[in-house]
Amino acid sequence: MVVILTLFTLLFKLLSLPLQLMEFVGIYGLYKRVFPFMVYKISINYNKKMHDKKKELFSNLPEFAGPDGSVRLLEIGCGSGANFEYYPSGCKIICTDPNPHFERYLRKSLAANDHLLFEKFIVASGEDLGAVRDNSVDVVVCTLVLCSVNNTERVLEEAHRILRPGGALYFMEHVVSDPSTWTHFFQHVLQPLWYYFGDGCEVTRMTWKDLEASKFSDLKLRHIEAPLIFIIKPHILGYAVK
Ligand SMILES: C[S@@+](CC[C@H](N)C(=O)[O-])C[C@H]1O[C@@H](n2cnc3c(N)ncnc32)[C@H](O)[C@@H]1O
Numbered sequence: 001m002v003v004i005l006t007l008f009t010l011l012f013k014l015l016s017l018p019l020q021l022m023e024f025v026g027i028y029g030l031y032k033r034v035f036p037f038m039v040y041k042i043s044i045n046y047n048k049k050m051h052d053k054k055k056e057l058f059s060n061l062p063e064f065a066g067p068d069g070s071v072r073l074l075e076i077g078c079g080s081g082a083n084f085e086y087y088p089s090g091c092k093i094i095c096t097d098p099n100p101h102f103e104r105y106l107r108k109s110l111a112a113n114d115h116l117l118f119e120k121f122i123v124a125s126g127e128d129l130g131a132v133r134d135n136s137v138d139v140v141v142c143t144l145v146l147c148s149v150n151n152t153e154r155v156l157e158e159a160h161r162i163l164r165p166g167g168a169l170y171f172m173e174h175v176v177s178d179p180s181t182w183t184h185f186f187q188h189v190l191q192p193l194w195y196y197f198g199d200g201c202e203v204t205r206m207t208w209k210d211l212e213a214s215k216f217s218d219l220k221l222r223h224i225e226a227p228l229i230f231i232i233k234p235h236i237l238g239y240a241v242k
Pocket residue numbers: 039043076077078079080081082083097098099102124125126127142143144145148149150
């Protein structure tokens with residue numbers, strides 16, 4: 001089985017050579033302009049299928065409100081703002097994403113969610129949120145992001161730094177499947193092409209291990225099979241308290 005897996009993965013790596021070349025010469029960078037539109041469209045379908053899961057995940061978010069009774073929330077890799085409808089009324093949000101071309105779609109989502117108080121959009125990667133003060137937010141949200149970041153450990157450290165003591169990090173991420181499954185096999189085989197389709201997304205990550213090893217004191221984490229296409233079916237979701 002290992003030999004077949006290696007051969008197929010190699011084949012798909014070869015198929016991705018033109019894309020690697022495009023990345024090397026800088027043409028692939030143009031995809032960063034198209035990707036936000038795709039995420040905006042795909043998120044509509046994702047939210048339909050994951051509505052109950054997201055609703056349940058964010059249901060206890062108001063419990064992390066600050067002393068003034070409102071929640072100050074920062075989203076890492078906010079994309080087009082697919083989570084906004086799940087945040088409580090009066091929630092103050094700071095959006096961050098390294099891709100500035102998301103702002104246009106973010107603003108559309110903000111217009112459709114006037115129950116939120118928008119603070120600002122910061123163009124920054126999750127590994128470096130230096131523009132945000134220590135202990136300054138009640139909640140950090142990170143959904144479908146840890147599959148794409150360069151350094152998961154660093155992103156979790158940044159989330160921990162900016163959260164006030166007692167604040168919470170909410171996450172929902174697709175992860176690698178169990179090694180005994182065909183999903184695991186195809187995740188590894190298709191990864192070289194998926195990487196380019198998903199702007200750096202990796203479906204072979206064991207993100208739960210990074211969360212388990214992080215500095216957060218209380219981790220509530222569940223593995224689920226999401227009602228989505230096989231390659232991103234295995235998900236983890238939950239929250240961790242600082
Ligand atoms: C699949 S989209 C998910 C967007 C949004 N969080 C959602 O749930 O719909 C992945 C997002 O991660 C962002 N991203 C990629 N690398 C990142 C990094 N190093 N730090 C923070 N965000 C990153 C992308 O720009 C994109 O907005």
